[in-house]
Amino acid sequence: FPVAAVGLILVFLAAPWPLDQKAHLLLHGLCAQRPSHSFWLGERVLPFDARMTGIYGGFLGAGIYLAFKHRWRAAALPSWTTLLVLAGFVGLMGADGVNSFLVDAGAWHLYTPDNRLRLLTGLMTGIALATALAFLVGITIWRAPLLSRRVVASPWEPWLMLGCQAPLALAILSGSAWLYAPITLALVASATVVISLLALVVVVLVRGTDHAFGSVRHLHGYGTVALLVGVLVMMGFSGARLVLERVLNVPPLT
Numbered sequence: 390f391p392v393a394a395v396g397l398i399l400v401f402l403a404a405p406w407p408l409d410q411k412a413h414l415l416l417h418g419l420c421a422q423r424p425s426h427s428f429w430l431g432e433r434v435l436p437f438d439a440r441m442t443g444i445y446g447g448f449l450g451a452g453i454y455l456a457f458k459h460r461w462r463a464a465a466l467p468s469w470t471t472l473l474v475l476a477g478f479v480g481l482m483g484a485d486g487v488n489s490f491l492v493d494a495g496a497w498h499l500y501t502p503d504n505r506l507r508l509l510t511g512l513m514t515g516i517a518l519a520t521a522l523a524f525l526v527g528i529t530i531w532r533a534p535l536l537s538r539r540v541v542a543s544p545w546e547p548w549l550m551l552g553c554q555a556p557l558a559l560a561i562l563s564g565s566a567w568l569y570a571p572i573t574l575a576l577v578a579s580a581t582v583v584i585s586l587l588a589l590v591v592v593v594l595v596r597g598t599d600h601a602f603g604s605v606r607h608l609h610g611y612g613t614v615a616l617l618v619g620v621l622v623m624m625g626f627s628g629a630r631l632v633l634e635r636v637l638n639v640p641p642l643t
Contacts, residue, residue: 390612397620401577412436412573416580418626423642426489428504431566437576439504440482443511444518446557446572449579451519451550455540464527464534467520467541474544475520478513478551485510508561512554516547522586529590532603585612585619592618 404411413422416436426438435442455461467475485506491498524540541547560568589608592615593599602608633639 390609390616393613393616397616408570408573409433409436412577414627415577415623416627418623418628418630419580421642425643426502426504426507428508428561428564430561430564430569430572433566433569435561435569435576436573437580439507440486440511442561442576443508443513444482444515445576445579445583446561447512447515447551447554448519448522448583449515449575450512450554450557451516452523452579452582454550454553455519455523460527460538460540461523462527462531462535463523463538463540464531464536465539466524467539468544470544471539471541471547474547475517475541478510478547479517482510482514505562508558512558513547513551516550516554518583519550520547522583525590526586529593529599530602530608532600534600580623581616581619584622585616588618588622589615 401411401415406414413436416422420437420441422436423438424434426440427434428439428442429435437445466472485502488498488500489502489507492502520540527534527540557572560572589611592611593601596611598611602611
């Protein structure tokens with residue numbers, strides 16, 4: 390798995406195109422990538438729009454937090470109050486998205502959309518996404534899941550994870566050009582991890598090897614397959630969108 394991961398990283402970095410073009414192309418199938426809905430760092434626009442930047446940035450930060458707390462083996466659902474907090478996080482993003490859609494449709498809307506609010510609600514949803522994937526991995530992969538440990542321990546923990554996103558949010562809001570490369574690479578990595586984790590669960594279930602792994606090192610083969618599948622899925626989505634845009638002569642998003 391490390392060989393495959395490092396190899397893919399080197400191929401991506403060595404590809405003879407600017408970083409912004411490579412990242413934009415790889416993530417083209419996962420996001421609308423509207424420049425007006427995106428943050429600019431210097432003279433380059435991030436490859437995800439503000440909301441998706443929040444989702445995948447929030448996933449990355451929350452995923453690291455949950456790993457530090459050894460929650461990726463947890464197999465107990467959060468309490469109902471915690472689930473309500475997480476559902477509220479997702480609901481706020483949904484409400485902001487509906488309001489933005491009403492603006493685009495020229496209909497009555499509650500307020501003027503703002504990329505900062507898109508980023509905030511995206512970060513909230515990223516925390517919920519990390520929680521859901523950690524629980525899915527916990528109940529699917531491990532031979533001895535921690536049935537008594539909750540993925541998120543209390544209703545306050547999602548707010549703590551949201552507070553941990555402050556450095557990323559401030560870095561994005563700063564607009565500093567030198568931060569473009571690390572933030573873009575982090576977003577590419579986060580998207581790859583999300584799709585690959587979903588692929589891992591699918592591969593494990595299809596093979597009938599759920600609850601068969603005692604440690605991370607036992608996952609090398611499956612992890613490699615899942616990583617390659619995840620990258621191929623991302624490339625497939627991107628390629629399909631490019632073909633549709635060419636065939637339908639879709640004008641560029643603004």
